[in-house]
Ligand SMILES: Nc1ncnc2c1ncn2[C@@H]1O[C@H](COP(=O)(O)OP(=O)(O)OP(=O)(O)O)[C@@H](O)[C@H]1O
């Protein structure tokens with residue numbers, strides 16, 4: 234059995250979850266670990282000097298738990314898939330040629346060194362400030378963004394976190410264009426892995 238870990242990171246509301254879900258539907262034996270599922274309870278997230286809750290830093294997330302889940306997948310991708318309610322679709326000529334794909338999506342996945350080291354493929358979604366602000370204002374986070382949170386906290390934190398990045402995806406492209414580009418790239422990687430001796 235072979236494995237491929239794909240990271241889809243980038244700006245808030247860039248379209249990471251949308252792209253990850255579409256990829257997961259198209260790629261056999263793939264599943265998703267989403268960083269947004271690992272936020273700490275609101276009472277455990279500190280407030281900065283301006284009174285803003287610091288949600289956009291690694292400390293706001295249970296990263297050890299997230300890494301543990303990635304490890305669970307690495308040890309036994311087939312069981313992990315079943316635990317998520319997904320059915321393995323064994324299509325390659327032998328189990329040695331089968332490629333299991335983990336899609337990890339989230340806004341700070343490349344900023345956490347132990348997680349960053351695990352990726353075989355990395356994509357970083359970007360959209361400009363205005364589009365991001367517009368998309369974000371139509372979302373309901375829990376707790377909701379207080380006034381000024383996006384421009385004074387979320388966007389500056391994004392620019393800081395982005396400094397560590399590599400491959401960029403233009404999140405203003407259509408969902409179909411984004412899916413086609415990344416899907417094609419991942420399929421090539423799966424074929425490359427299948428071709429490698431077990
Ligand atoms: N390619 C696209 N073009 C236009 N709108 C999109 C595109 N992809 C996603 N969207 C829309 O943008 C919003 C955010 O999408 P999504 O939840 O996938 O982003 P995200 O990067 O996972 O956000 P967050 O990290 O803040 O949870 C949604 O309303 C979604 O429908």
Ligand SMILES: NC(=O)c1ccc[n+]([C@@H]2O[C@H](CO)[C@@H](O)[C@H]2O)c1
Nearest residue numbers: 245269272288289340374375376387
């Ligand atoms: N608990 C949450 O999911 C939560 C709460 C408040 C804010 N956020 C925002 O989620 C984005 C990443 O997807 C970050 O920009 C957070 O500000 C999430």
